């Protein structure tokens with residue numbers, strides 16, 4: 468088949484296609500790796516495996532599943548929908564926004580080791596120490612293999628501190644939903660925007676989990692790089708993954724450096740944030756992440772990111788940008804400030820766009836990209852309530868053409884109209 472007939476073939480198949488199982492979602496590159504499908508599968512037939520070039524992906528243990536569709540129902544990769552009942556709280560292009568703050572953790576160690584100002588960790592610590600959260604379900608380093616992540620439930624300051632800082636590599640915190648249901652006390656859930664969106668979808672099929680979530684916290688996210696990205700970072704540092712005793716992507720000041728420590732010699736290798744994220748990791752962000760309309764955690768109670776609008780000064784200990792999205796988030800944040808966990812000052816909502824121009828730009832190009840993908844027979848996510856057409860319309864004419872033309876070029880050159888071969892998702896993980 469030549470390329471045009473391949474596109475035509477997939478275009479016609481697409482009209483009849485509905486995802487029935489999560490492996491189809493992976494093959495069409497729409498999985499974000501959150502792990503919610505693992506928790507939703509009633510037969511416990513899925514486990515996450517790291518496909519180095521793709522990310523963490525669900526693998527079927529037994530191909531003969533009942534096709535109940537629960538894995539698809541909870542998948543944030545195939546689509547997201549805002550409930551716009553309370554339309555007034557929806558800000559232009561950032562989802563629900565009640566308040567915007569900037570500040571940092573009052574605890575200097577948390578501030579220093581946090582990604583930006585340690586505010587996400589300080590907020591979580593307040594919920595555990597002063598409010599009635601039983602623990603914090605979050606992502607931290609897997610200390611036995613420091614380039615990997617693991618989901619854990621932190622209950623003390625030391626455990627929360629150990630998980631602070633961003634891990635720019637695959638993580639599946641939604642794998643933990645079943646455990647959260649078993650805990651006697653409600654947990655704070657910290658994840659990327661897709662993880663929190665998956666939590667909201669999971670709540671629809673397992674409503675009991677709502678009572679077990681003390682607060683849903685999101686970090687901003689431009690996309691998760693695959694493990695291959697981290698391996699390239701290590702190559703650039705001149706150290707192999709097996710020789711590591713520890714590995715951090717950032718933190719230790721703002722934005723901090725990517726730091727690898729060699730096991731035997733204790734030698735330290737570093738790359739700046741720009742070299743690590745801008746120069747390497749951002750090139751390893753997957754297809755689904757590039758089609759994400761929610762980079763700032765619009766489904767969370769509260770979300771945290773970098774206030775890049777004021778570039779970090781030398782030796783700056785760090786600041787975080789905080790978006791309050793629900794009344795629950797507002798109440799808890801106020802209490803965390805009153806109890807001395809966070810030092811914050813209110814800022815204008817325009818600070819979000821000034822801090823995150825590339826996230827805004829991505830959202831504005833999205834409608835055009837999705838339209839081209841559909842025309843070319845490439846399955847793409849369905850989004851509701853994001854106002855994507857309105858955002859796209861704001862682009863200058865030349866940028867509109869770019870979003871269309873660039874997508875045609877990428878679909879054609881990367882053969883995105885063909886699914887990935889199924890054998891790469893068969894326990895071939897690293």
Ligand SMILES: Cc1cc2nc3c(=O)[nH]c(=O)nc-3n(C[C@H](O)[C@H](O)[C@H](O)COP(=O)(O)OP(=O)(O)OC[C@H]3O[C@@H](n4cnc5c(N)ncnc54)[C@H](O)[C@@H]3O)c2cc1C
Pocket residue numbers: 580581582583584585586587588589605606607630631632633634635636637638640657658659662686687688689690691692771772773774787788823826
């Ligand atoms: C892949 C990725 C892309 C990002 N892109 C942007 C961006 O474009 N713009 C921006 O402003 N910020 C981005 N961030 C978020 C940013 O790095 C900080 O997390 C954010 O500024 C909050 O900082 P903090 O100091 O308040 O958080 P901290 O106090 O350091 O807490 C960070 C929290 O995030 C959790 N976490 C870390 N890595 C992951 C992960 N991979 N998956 C799920 N949870 C995790 C930790 O468990 C911890 O609870 C990104 C983060 C990641 C992981």
